[in-house]
Amino acid sequence: MHVDELETPSVLIDLDRMERNIARMQDYCDQHGLAFRPHIKTHKCPEIARLQIEAGAVGIACQKISEAEVFAGAGFNDLQIPYNIVGAAKTARLVDLAMYNRVTVSADHLTVIAGLADAAGAEDLTLRVMVELATEIERAGAPVDEVVTLAQRIDAEPNLHFAGLLLYPSNPAIRPLLQEALDRLNHAGIGVDVVSGGGTGAAFHAHEIPELTEIRVGTYIFNDWATVSKGWAALDDCAMAVLATVVSRPTPDRAILDAGSKTLALDSVDGLHGFILEYPNARIYKLNEEHAYVDLSACDDRPVIGDRLHIIPAHTCVVSNLHNRLYGVRDEQIEVVWPVAARGRVW
Secondary structure (H helix, E strand, C coil), rough: EEHCCCCCEEEEEEEHHHHHHHHHHHHHHHCCEEEEEEEEEHHHCHHHHHHHHCCCCCCCCCHHHHHHHHHHHHHHHHHHHHEEECCHHHHHHHHHHHCEEEEEECCCCCCHHHHHHHHHHHHCEEEEEEEECCCCCCCCCCCHHHHHHHHHHHHHCCCCCEEEEEECCCHHHHHHHHHHHHHHHHHHCCCCCCEEEEEEHCCCCCHHHHCCCCCCCCCCCCCCCCHHHHCCHHHHHHCEEEEEEEEEEECCCCCEECCCCCHHHCECCCEEEECCCCCCCCCEEEECCCCCEEEECCCCCCCCCCCCCEEEHHHHHHHHHHCEEEEEECCCCCEEECCCCCCCCCC
């Protein structure tokens, strides 16, 4: 099937670029003795994750239990969930996963640890728990002076195992804080199995933090306009493009595309909701649910109604979660169609 036969909007994956991205990241990790754990929230497709495992990844990271359940059902059995799992219903599902799979979860508070211990104790199994260390993004994570207390609490629970430290992003600037955390754990006599870093921007700097034993990265496999704008990837590294059609030209300086917020999501980079490959000076400046507003005033050549354009999205992960399928393309031919099996799995 030729790509021109697809309806729009559709999400295209350039297979050559994706395969190159997979190989580049795995080669980097192999070169520096790092275990690689791809984060599947970017694509949510077991078939793509299997390509990452075949390339050398040790397991996968999932953001939510529902994602992990999909991938466990597809045969993946080394699952890390770098997220606080809170509430009896969720911790029970987590323990169900851990009955037949190697499951590691993170925690940053005694309350979270207590909930995990109760759930694991109810089924008399051992759950691997990492302590998340706070970083400069001020999201989840415990301050360094609480790490030992949390690790001791995990080790004190008969059904929990302290599996190490987790942080995001693992930029080189965080190394002194990480060293302090490890030093405190060492003085307390607590062993550390894994030190897990993450982040696409931080990935190729992981060798500057020798304490890391693995990294978790998601966006690298496709890249997007955000990674290009931040200098983390080149335009030629962008494997995902949204194919859209010009459906209106209300004025000489404005085009309307059939790819709105339900296709591209509302994420933006410097006010732009994506980059149009055919018209690099065009600006996708606004989205309605089914319409993309494009400013053509800086363009010498301009599209007409019916033209099909390729958009590099601002944020690839949210685009995957909006679509039922991804189309793998090579030489303008649809080589494979991947169902987005974990689409909408956000609980």
